[in-house]
Amino acid sequence: MMSEVVIENVTKKFGSVVALDHINLTIRPGEFFVLLGPSGSGKTTLLRIIAGLEDVTEGSIYINGKKVNDVPPKDRDVAMVFQNYALYPHFTVYDNIALPLKVRGLSKDSIAQRVKEIAVRLHIEDLLNKKPRQLSGGQQQRVALARALVRNPSIFLLDEPLSNLDAKLRVEARTFLKGLQRDLGVTTIYVTHDQSEAMALATRIAVLNKGVLKQVGDPYELYSRPGDIFTAGFIGSPAMNMIPGKIVKANGSWRFVASDFTLELNNMNFSSEREAIMGIRPEHIIISDDGIGCTISTVEPMGSVTYITVNVGGTSLTVQYTGLAKLEPNATIKIKFAMDKILFYDKGTGKLITE
Amino acid sequence: MKKIDVLLLALLIIFSIISLFPIYWIVITALKVNSEIFTTPPVFFPTKITLSNFYTPGERFGEVAQTAFGSFPWMINSAVVAVLSSLIGTFFIGAPAAYALTRYLKNVWLARTVLFMMMIPEAALVIPFYVMIMRMNLINTWWGLILVYLSFIAPLSTWLLMGFFSEIPRSVEEAASIDGLSAYKIFFRISLPMAMPGIIVSIIVNFINAWNEFLYALVLTYTPFPTGSQTVPLFLTDFIVIEKTFAWGGLAAAGVIVMIPSIIIGLYAQKYLVKGWTMGAVKE
Amino acid sequence: MNRRQATKIGLVFAAPLLIYFFVFFIYPIFLLFKYSFTNSYGAFSLNNFASMISDPILSYSLINTLYYYVGSVAIQFTGGFLAAIVLNSYSGRLKSVFRLILYVPLTVSPIVIALMWLIIFNPTYGPLDYILRSPINWFGSTALAMPTIIVANGWEYVPFVFLIIYAGLQAVPRQYYEAASIDGMNRWQMFRYITLPSIRPIMLIAFLLNSIGILQGFTLVYVLTNGGPGFSTYILSFYIYKVAFSYFNLHYASALSLLFIAIIGAFVYAVLKLTSVEKYLGLRRETEGGYG
Numbered sequence: 001m002m003s004e005v006v007i008e009n010v011t012k013k014f015g016s017v018v019a020l021d022h023i024n025l026t027i028r029p030g031e032f033f034v035l036l037g038p039s040g041s042g043k044t045t046l047l048r049i050i051a052g053l054e055d056v057t058e059g060s061i062y063i064n065g066k067k068v069n070d071v072p073p074k075d076r077d078v079a080m081v082f083q084n085y086a087l088y089p090h091f092t093v094y095d096n097i098a099l100p101l102k103v104r105g106l107s108k109d110s111i112a113q114r115v116k117e118i119a120v121r122l123h124i125e126d127l128l129n130k131k132p133r134q135l136s137g138g139q140q141q142r143v144a145l146a147r148a149l150v151r152n153p154s155i156f157l158l159d160e161p162l163s164n165l166d167a168k169l170r171v172e173a174r175t176f177l178k179g180l181q182r183d184l185g186v187t188t189i190y191v192t193h194d195q196s197e198a199m200a201l202a203t204r205i206a207v208l209n210k211g212v213l214k215q216v217g218d219p220y221e222l223y224s225r226p227g228d229i230f231t232a233g234f235i236g237s238p239a240m241n242m243i244p245g246k247i248v249k250a251n252g253s254w255r256f257v258a259s260d261f262t263l264e265l266n267n268m269n270f271s272s273e274r275e276a277i278m279g280i281r282p283e284h285i286i287i288s289d290d291g292i293g294c295t296i297s298t299v300e301p302m303g304s305v306t307y308i309t310v311n312v313g314g315t316s317l318t319v320q321y322t323g324l325a326k327l328e329p330n331a332t333i334k335i336k337f338a339m340d341k342i343l344f345y346d347k348g349t350g351k352l353i354t355e
Numbered sequence: 356m357k358k359i360d361v362l363l364l365a366l367l368i369i370f371s372i373i374s375l376f377p378i379y380w381i382v383i384t385a386l387k388v389n390s391e392i393f394t395t396p397p398v399f400f401p402t403k404i405t406l407s408n409f410y411t412p413g414e415r416f417g418e419v420a421q422t423a424f425g426s427f428p429w430m431i432n433s434a435v436v437a438v439l440s441s442l443i444g445t446f447f448i449g450a451p452a453a454y455a456l457t458r459y460l461k462n463v464w465l466a467r468t469v470l471f472m473m474m475i476p477e478a479a480l481v482i483p484f485y486v487m488i489m490r491m492n493l494i495n496t497w498w499g500l501i502l503v504y505l506s507f508i509a510p511l512s513t514w515l516l517m518g519f520f521s522e523i524p525r526s527v528e529e530a531a532s533i534d535g536l537s538a539y540k541i542f543f544r545i546s547l548p549m550a551m552p553g554i555i556v557s558i559i560v561n562f563i564n565a566w567n568e569f570l571y572a573l574v575l576t577y578t579p580f581p582t583g584s585q586t587v588p589l590f591l592t593d594f595i596v597i598e599k600t601f602a603w604g605g606l607a608a609a610g611v612i613v614m615i616p617s618i619i620i621g622l623y624a625q626k627y628l629v630k631g632w633t634m635g636a637v638k639e
Numbered sequence: 640m641n642r643r644q645a646t647k648i649g650l651v652f653a654a655p656l657l658i659y660f661f662v663f664f665i666y667p668i669f670l671l672f673k674y675s676f677t678n679s680y681g682a683f684s685l686n687n688f689a690s691m692i693s694d695p696i697l698s699y700s701l702i703n704t705l706y707y708y709v710g711s712v713a714i715q716f717t718g719g720f721l722a723a724i725v726l727n728s729y730s731g732r733l734k735s736v737f738r739l740i741l742y743v744p745l746t747v748s749p750i751v752i753a754l755m756w757l758i759i760f761n762p763t764y765g766p767l768d769y770i771l772r773s774p775i776n777w778f779g780s781t782a783l784a785m786p787t788i789i790v791a792n793g794w795e796y797v798p799f800v801f802l803i804i805y806a807g808l809q810a811v812p813r814q815y816y817e818a819a820s821i822d823g824m825n826r827w828q829m830f831r832y833i834t835l836p837s838i839r840p841i842m843l844i845a846f847l848l849n850s851i852g853i854l855q856g857f858t859l860v861y862v863l864t865n866g867g868p869g870f871s872t873y874i875l876s877f878y879i880y881k882v883a884f885s886y887f888n889l890h891y892a893s894a895l896s897l898l899f900i901a902i903i904g905a906f907v908y909a910v911l912k913l914t915s916v917e918k919y920l921g922l923r924r925e926t927e928g929g930y931g
Contacts, residue, residue: 055530073532078533079533080533088545089549090548099534099536100535103540105532266361352360360729363728363729366725367725367729367737371737374740374741377744377752377756377794380758380766381753381758381813397769398765399766451652451654452652452653452657455653458649459645460650472664476899477876478880479897479900481665482671482893486889487663487667488758505663506664524885539648542652567748569858569861570857587750596747601757607758639788
């Protein structure tokens, strides 16, 4: 069963600290929805509110059209995987997974059958008699997943489930999770601070910072047209380059004036002059024969691609280079910007200039 | 560097001698023959050993007095009272209260009240307790002592267990809540089992305190099992007062018999004890 | 789960403790007040409190109690602290053996301890006077009786302080010392700048628990000296007992009990206010709620 979750004007305060500020979101049935943001952004708080572990200061939560503000977690048909897995240490793996079913009064046989099914699906069928402390991190995580999924919940919540795994395991688990969610089709809400994880897993992402919802969209949208400067800087690795400057009109056409270069903005129209930040991703800066002259500061060869940094516009720009020439620090090069990929952000509001 | 180690070792040996000498002395006194007990200069290394002190009755102005082995009726009372009070205090009073104070009633005044309960001296409460127990007709009974012993067992076990419950990750209890358990079920099936080490600490510490308790037993009891509930410390005081000047061998033997169980339990418990006392302040 | 629901559940869990508290703490204290303010005919009277002021034995007991407390804390805290430091600094293989040995006195019943010291301190046959080569009557001398009690008490409780402080010392992360030695500190400086600050909370807890334990003392006095010789070992707890059960003056004894409670209350209040020990006991929450 897949559920829809609507978050209406939710604000959450802890004393005088505002953890969430008027959040409005709709999570569609069957989606893999990611709450993305740095620590302190409120993403985990929002997840816990959906689970019923915290209540709201203002606003409402609806599951499938029904208001659930006062409904306790056990009646919301949600399942949750915690960051530290929260397995019951004194129960065996079998008992850990069986507990939610036992509480709901299922017969011993149907419990056994369902536990076995889910254990096989998650490749932990040999571990059923062990205790959590005898398992590795990856195994514990799969037990946590099993315990959550054995109930066939209609909403599946995950709180940074991969952050305690080592890097290699993390990527494997990520792929596994994505496939699992696709097979089961359950509405999934996933919290992470890792933007590459969010991009890889999500149907849609909600970016949060300091309790405020910055943008909601699918990964492609967020990557190619981030609506504000925070999202622009947060999504994508290495981060988008930000060059401060001013948008001015000269002789009937617009140009962007930075500290050490001026860019002609043909084919672009703006409503007024203003201070702005120009955003351009490393892969959209090209090394060519003509363009802005600069000196290479650092060179980072990553194998398939090389990142170099140059000092332009008063800041350090990261440029992606996929050619074969060997670049050295202190060499002079010329760079050009892919004009259709440039984004401008208003310096005052931080929002994308869309005129 | 080496010189310091030698000095430290010397100090440690001195401390050890101070720690063990009295125990050594009482043990050998229990095993000595009378002629070697009452001599000057005192005998440090007995030449003859006897077990007669353990079963020979001492003199009491002509009457037959207690023997060391005669301590058993008192031991039974001590055992019953100590076991029951530590179990009841820990499971029925301390654990749920500690859980409440850690998870639901995080009020600093409540916590201070628990501390306050622990600090009130026995001597101050002995009078009202005496009156109350007398009115309830529980003088010289097990329950008379148990109810009164709970006055120090209840707050102590609450305090000890608060530290242990606060170490249980909230997320495990939240997972149980999401899995469908009610708050009470979470306590019994998840939190309490997870706090088991703390429960053991509490039972052991309180058992020892109840076993050694003196003032309340002195005031509230007057005969041993089966007629009354006098506990072991009173057996020994009888001994001491009566036999002070005569049967030191028997006296020492009685002391040894009483000492052995508590040393054994104490040694077994020692690693748990420190964990309990320093919970929270020391990160292990 | 909102606040009200949480409070209700909390009260259900805490009910046994709360019930016990009201029946066996509040009510007894109420009884103490009741008896303190009445005389033996049941009439309201302030005589008990008046008597306190003019009672020479009471003043003597209070002074003795102070003497007893200060002496005991001095010996127990210093001894325990010293022992903990010494064992912690020692780096031989017998470390755990010594810890066990130093711990043993704590396991012995106070009565048995009284017994032991009775035999050891005996002027005629005891080993102590033999070693000192002078037959001193420890328990029979007004000047020496109290110090003897203090020493006997110390023997049992030094291990208590030792255990707690030792655990605190062991818990100081080794990296601090390693970083310090790389920075060039010698052992003295490490002790002063790393060890001492790290064990401050533990020392406060040990001091508080130790003090409470000492002030409870009764057994040794009752068994070894019975308050004597004269009144030299009358401490407040013993005096209360005497007044109640030897002189059968429950009313005056109740007033004294209230005094005792007041003194201890003031002492603990002072300690809590002057130090931040409450924080270390986990009693004071610095922040409220969870986040993020």
